Amino acid sequence: MLRLRHLVLVPPSYWEDPLEDMPSSMMMQGPNGHQKPLSVYHRAAFCQCWSFESESDSLLRAYSRVTIDKLHRRNIEPQREGVQIRTTPRKLATALSLWAKQADWGEFYLGRVQYHDHAPEIVTKILARVGPYEMGRSNNRAESLLLKRKAFAHKDEMRLIWVSSDERDGRKPISVSVDPNEFVEEIRFDPRLISFERLEREGRAKALGYQGPFSNSAAYQGVLFQTFLSWDWEEWENGNRPNQIGSEPMRGDS
Numbered sequence: 001m002l003r004l005r006h007l008v009l010v011p012p013s014y015w016e017d018p019l020e021d022m023p024s025s026m027m028m029q030g031p032n033g034h035q036k037p038l039s040v041y042h043r044a045a046f047c048q049c050w051s052f053e054s055e056s057d058s059l060l061r062a063y064s065r066v067t068i069d070k071l072h073r074r075n076i077e078p079q080r081e082g083v084q085i086r087t088t089p090r091k092l093a094t095a096l097s098l099w100a101k102q103a104d105w106g107e108f109y110l111g112r113v114q115y116h117d118h119a120p121e122i123v124t125k126i127l128a129r130v131g132p133y134e135m136g137r138s139n140n141r142a143e144s145l146l147l148k149r150k151a152f153a154h155k156d157e158m159r160l161i162w163v164s165s166d167e168r169d170g171r172k173p174i175s176v177s178v179d180p181n182e183f184v185e186e187i188r189f190d191p192r193l194i195s196f197e198r199l200e201r202e203g204r205a206k207a208l209g210y211q212g213p214f215s216n217s218a219a220y221q222g223v224l225f226q227t228f229l230s231w232d233w234e235e236w237e238n239g240n241r242p243n244q245i246g247s248e249p250m251r252g253d254s
Contacts, residue, residue: 001178001180002180002205002208002209002210003208004175005177005178005179005180006175006176006177006178007048007096007175007176007178008048008173008174008175008176009046009047009048009160009161009162009173009174009176010046010047010048010173011044011045011046011047011170011171011172011173012024012045012047012145013171014173017148017149017152019119019120019148019149020145020148021045021144021145022119022120022123022144022147023038023039023042023123023127023135023136023141023144024037024038024039024042025120026038026039026120026123026124026127028127028132038127038132038135038136039136041132041133041135041136042136042141042170043106043136043137043138043141043163043164043165043166043167043170044163044164044168044169044170045141045142045145045161045162045163045164045170046161046162046164046170046173046174047145047159047160047161047162048159048160049113049155049157049158049159049160050087050092050157050158050159050160051155051156051157051158052112052156052157052158053154053155053156054084054086055217055219056154057219058154059154059155060082060084060190060191063082064080064081064082064083064190065077065080065081065082066081066190066192066193068192068194073194073196073197074194074197075190075193075197081189081190081193082190083187083188083189083190083201084187084188084189085184085186085187085188086184086185086186086187086188086215087183087184087185088183088185089110089158091182091183091185092110092160092183093108093110094182094183095178095179095182095183096108096160096176096178098177099176099177099178105164105165105166105168106162106163106164106165106166107138107162107163107165108160108161108162109139109142109160109161109162109163110158110159110160110161111142111143111146111158111159111161112146112157112158112159113146113147113148113155113156113157113158113159114146114147114148115148115149115150115152115153116147116148116149116150117149117150119147119148119149122147123144123147126140126143126144137163137165138163138165141163142161142163145159145161146159146161162174162176180209180210181209181210181211181212184210184212185212185213186212186213186214186215187202187205187210187212187213187214187215188214188215188216188217189201189202189214189216191216191217191218191219191220191221192220198216202214
């Protein structure tokens with residue numbers, strides 16, 4: 001992103017969950033018994049996910065891998081290392097607005113993902129209300145992409161969606177021109193990195209033009225807690241283990 005000054009949005013089919021785009025998995029059946037996939041009515045959509053969770057161990061381990069070499073103290077899998085970026089919906093929308101004005105083939109949507117036990121039934125209700133043609137276009141297309149199963153609720157996602165207004169191919173990602181310094185509030189590298197390697201990452205980001213601050217989570221740093229209590233136990237004064245009960249040696253009858 002810093003090197004190319006682009007954000008990349010991908011088709012939902014790129015994601016591992018087969019129900020990321022639920023309407024694409026729906027088959028309609030008419031009164032005569034003939035079937036037709038709902039996907040034939042879809043406009044191409046391209047998405048990018050953000051999360052409202054800033055300190056999630058589950059998300060960190062899902063999207064970033066750090067294995068520290070015991071000798072050199074470096075991450076041996078830097079190509080699988082994730083980076084956390086903080087922004088706000090308003091700043092993100094503002095940064096995208098210039099590209100959106102210049103692109104005349106679609107519209108941006110920004111919405112919070114809703115997690116439901118019966119998400120397919122909700123999509124079916126939208127389809128029944130607007131019909132297949134309108135279901136695949138503009139805000140209805142975006143609305144259907146904001147529904148996910150509860151199994152993913154821990155992600156607490158916000159989704160950036162571009163819905164095409166024409167018949168162009170939706171099988172490849174799109175790149176959106178942005179100025180990262182307009183919307184990135186903070187960058188955080190994986191907190192499991194040793195400090196010297198994290199500082200190298202920060203220096204690289206600055207060299208690529210990043211002008212904002214960095215943060216570092218203390219979630220994986222060892223902590224020694226100091227407690228102040230009123231101690232009156234014998235072992236506190238002696239600095240030894242507590243006196244053992246029944247510690248006298250046993251003697252047999254002679």
